Amino acid sequence: DAGVTQTPRHEVAEKGQTIILKCEPVSGHNDLFWYRQTKIQGLELLSYFRSKSLMEDGGAFKDRFKAEMLNSSFSTLKIQPTEPKDSAVYLCASSLGKETLYFGSGTRLTVL
Amino acid sequence: GDSVTQTEGPVTVSESESLIINCTYSATSIAYPNLFWYVRYPGEGLQLLLKVITAGQKGSSRGFEATYNKETTSFHLQKASVQESDSAVYYCALGGDNNAPRFGAGTKLSVKP
Numbered sequence: 001d002a003g004v005t006q007t008p009r010h011e012v013a014e015k016g017q018t019i020i021l022k023c024e025p026v027s028g029h030n031d032l033f034w035y036r037q038t039k040i041q042g043l044e045l046l047s048y049f050r051s052k053s054l055m056e057d058g059g060a061f062k063d064r065f066k067a068e069m070l071n072s073s074f075s076t077l078k079i080q081p082t083e084p085k086d087s088a089v090y091l092c093a094s095s096l097g098k099e100t101l102y103f104g105s106g107t108r109l110t111v112l
Numbered sequence: 113g114d115s116v117t118q119t120e121g122p123v124t125v126s127e128s129e130s131l132i133i134n135c136t137y138s139a140t141s142i143a144y145p146n147l148f149w150y151v152r153y154p155g156e157g158l159q160l161l162l163k164v165i166t167a168g169q170k171g172s173s174r175g176f177e178a179t180y181n182k183e184t185t186s187f188h189l190q191k192a193s194v195q196e197s198d199s200a201v202y203y204c205a206l207g208g209d210n211n212a213p214r215f216g217a218g219t220k221l222s223v224k225p
Contacts, residue, residue, distance in 0.1 A: 033212055042203065042217035056212050091158065101150075101213060103158040 002027070006092050006104035013111050018080040021107045024073055025094030033101065034067050034077050037089040046077065046090075082111045114139050118204045118216035126224045127196055133189040133219050135178075135204035142208035147180050147187040150203045150215070158203070161189075174198075196223045 005024040013019045025032050034046040047067035048056040058065070064083075069075045079086055089108050093101040118135040125131055139145040149161040149171075162171035167182035176191045187204060201220045207213035 035215070040217070043205075043215035045212050045214065048212035050210075055210065093158075100148075100160045100163065105157050 004092055004094055004102050004104035006107050008107060009105065011107055011109045013082045013109065015084060015111055016081040018078065019082055019109065021077040021090055023075045023092030023104060026102050027073065029094035029096050031095045031097065032069060032075050033093045035091045035093065037091055037106065043091065049075070084111045087111050114141055114206055114211065114214045116204050116206050116214055116216040119219045121218070121220040122222060123219055124222045124224060125194055128193045131191045131194045133202055135187045135189065135216060137185050137187065137206045139206060142211055144208065146207045148205040148207065148213065149178055149189050150205060151200045153200045194223045196225050199223045
């Protein structure tokens, strides 16, 4: 089975741009998570879906961050508009129920 | 809210020394917390190291151990003798049946040969 696939691996954006990150979860997994990873904060939850329904939306990220599950095998994270402080690694993970999370390799975003 | 606090890194130890990375949690909205340690080795993605879903139980993997202590709300990671290959970033995480796992800030471990 393929693992979690995230694209692109790297993204460079100008301040104010809109960017869309993509994630394909492990086939058959019904939970999907988006996290932001920084050295200072560690992993911060952005969004959590179960069977395509939004279960949690990271409170601090609601205004410019929007995650969607278009179908059970594809999710996007839109950041609009981007700011330099958004520079980080964005991780997507999936799981089956409350079991182990399987993480993608992440997208490294740099906002100039 | 639900949160995890762990040893602030970086932590540097010599090979064959013992290691403990502290982790404490606060589970205000999770009735029956599950506790995890995840690890990111250099050049690799984040992966599960061990998990414990029942209070009082111990989990182990790759020589690491962690005991779920409900009384002290702790889940410290320990290893009796570290190896250079244990150099990585370790994350403690707290989850529940209907909650996304909350992660600590991560602890970078460097093991000197």
